[in-house]
Amino acid sequence: MFVIYLLMGGSPTEQAPQQQPQATSSTSQANDLAEKCRTGKDANTDVECRIVGARQSVQAFWTKKLPEASGGRAEWQDTKMVLYNQPQRSACGTASNEVGPFYCPLDKTVYMDDDFFQVLEKQFGSSSGPLAQQYVVAHEYGHALQDQLGLLGRAQQDPKGPESGGVKIELMADCLAGMWARGAVETKDQNGRAFLKPFTEKDLRDALSAAEAVGDDRIQQTAQGRVSPENFTHGTSEQRQRWFMTGYETDDINTCDTFRASRL
Ligand SMILES: [Zn+2]
Numbered sequence: 001m002f003v004i005y006l007l008m009g010g011s012p013t014e015q016a017p018q019q020q021p022q023a024t025s026s027t028s029q030a031n032d033l034a035e036k037c038r039t040g041k042d043a044n045t046d047v048e049c050r051i052v053g054a055r056q057s058v059q060a061f062w063t064k065k066l067p068e069a070s071g072g073r074a075e076w077q078d079t080k081m082v083l084y085n086q087p088q089r090s091a092c093g094t095a096s097n098e099v100g101p102f103y104c105p106l107d108k109t110v111y112m113d114d115d116f117f118q119v120l121e122k123q124f125g126s127s128s129g130p131l132a133q134q135y136v137v138a139h140e141y142g143h144a145l146q147d148q149l150g151l152l153g154r155a156q157q158d159p160k161g162p163e164s165g166g167v168k169i170e171l172m173a174d175c176l177a178g179m180w181a182r183g184a185v186e187t188k189d190q191n192g193r194a195f196l197k198p199f200t201e202k203d204l205r206d207a208l209s210a211a212e213a214v215g216d217d218r219i220q221q222t223a224q225g226r227v228s229p230e231n232f233t234h235g236t237s238e239q240r241q242r243w244f245m246t247g248y249e250t251d252d253i254n255t256c257d258t259f260r261a262s263r264l
Helices: 027-034 041-043 047-069 117-122 130-147 151-159 165-184 201-213 216-224 236-252
Strands: 079-085 088-090 094-097 103-104 109-113
Touching: 027 047, 027 117, 047 079, 047 165, 079 088, 079 236, 103 130, 109 130, 109 216, 117 130, 117 216, 117 236, 130 165, 130 201, 151 165, 165 236, 201 236
Parallel strands: 079 109
Antiparallel strands: 088 094, 103 109
């Protein structure tokens, strides 16, 4: 038994691949992307480069932040990402664009489909701005961090309902994404260059718009025409935005502890 950590609903194990995944495509694709996405300008203009830039920035952020926040007891473990446009095999089942982005704890990898943002935009009314997309990357890496800290099992024990471990884990990942957004601009590569240019108010609104679009209430309303809190797995639109802002404003990993929060 295992649970995968999705941004939205669904499970990759339920999906049949439309095409056989190609074993080598993710590696060669990663090399192509590294070649294609060398400059900050690329990261600002191309979706794939933006995702690659966000991945580098998120990992650099936690490499610096986690030892500080844990008093030296924890160090960030480098976490792979497979960015795909064809279905891919993961240890948690097939990754396809019907599933959406997820973190698989069994192979310690984030899976991102590059069509996902169009789905968010078209079906759920999210903004398509850069920080909307980068928030999704930071959220999935938040699950990787939870895995490293031994917290992910709490979602497994209690997956559904408005006060469930599942919802607490998801809102915590949103809060961790907010912490990254706050620190991202100051996060530099080995050459001292910032990964991302400073965020504007509009960028922040884009991120909140994405958080709103993936709230359980919004998704349920769109998919089934009504809201059923007993089936919540990720929290409401309001909660997801609020927890993202909590991380952004406090920059304190302790305030992201949704298991201890007096209000979810
Ligand atoms: Zn999630």
